[in-house]
Amino acid sequence: MFFSILIPVYNVQDYLRQCVDSVLAQDEQDLEILLVDDGSQDRSGEICDEYAGRYPEKIRVIHRENEGLVSARRLALREAKGDWFVHLDSDDMLTPRALSAIRRAAEQTGADLVLCKAAYGDESGERIERESDLPFGDLEVFGDKHPLYMQFLYGGQLTAIWQKIARRDVTDIDTDYSPWYGVGIMEDHLQSLPLLDRSRRPVFLDRAVVYYRMNPSGMTKQKTFEKALAAFASVRTVLAEEEPYRRKWELFTEEERRVCAKHIKTFYRLIGDVYRSSEDRDRLYGFLRSVAEDPLIRKEFRLADLTKTGPRARLCFRLIFLRKYRSLRILFQ
Secondary structure: OEEEEEEEEEOOOOOOOHHHHHHHHOOOOOEEEEEEEEEEOOEEEEHHHHHHHHOOOOOOEEEOOOOOOHHHHHHHHOOOOOOOHHHHOOEEEEEEOOOOHHHHHHHHHHEEEEEEEEEEEEEEOOOOEEEEEOOOOOOOOOOOOHHHHHHHHHHHHOOOOOEEEEEHHOOOOOOOOOHHOOOOOOOHHHHHHHHHHHHEEEEEEEEEEEEOOHHHHOOOOOOOHHHHHHHHHHHHHHHHHHHHHHHHOOOHHHHHHHHHHHHHHHHHHHHHHHHHHOHHHHHHHHHHHHHHOOOOHHHHHHHOOOOHHHHOOOOHHHHHHOOOOHHHHHHHO
């Protein structure tokens, strides 16, 4: 197994060294590291070049203008030489001996996709506070992928792309993702869909392979109206791409209703962000009209188990569908 460690880089000068060092310190050394500097404005690009100069046999750097995370990940995939792909965010780290554990899991089970846990820790990168809580056994192989699909779609804690180490033939390298380069939220979800679908022998490794840094500087800040609109559009785009996979994966009716209820709660939260950040009533009402008329959102609401959306989300959408936009103040003020 030859691993390609794919790391998009953007303005992470405070964390990038820890990230790269965590890969170089692995006991598994049959690997390459691809650093895609996505137009960083700090010293991240210089740090990338420094590491490439010190480890030219292992590290390659691609510098380019900023195009966003989806584009950076796809470029790294196209340039990768490995037969297994590991995605790693540049402010996170691989845990010790992660790659050798992945290798053993794949070789022992014949897997083409290794699904892992994550460790969540503080900003220093030195203290694990919790790990993913996933209902699977160590080295459990999914002949029936249905439980895996539902954990991904509804259960949570299996959404990150870096939890899915994929063999080259499972990865949709040649798919044109340019229509989705603007997606800024749920890009992991978008790129995970084909991995789960194409895998013929996924396995769960009951081990945290990535240390996810709960970085205060990366936490959600007060959104501007434009950013709130963009976030809503991103999620709507990704969930539109999810819909045909749900049909293909043949969810039971009650399962689909739970998934749709989760989506309605997500849309409710995002609508609240738009509402609270708006200072232009005409633009706000234009957005709300587009929500009221959106066939995807109306379908999700119709299919959802409304007992699981919460009363405020239910009320929000009923007011929107009735065009009672002013009444939303009771929810968002």
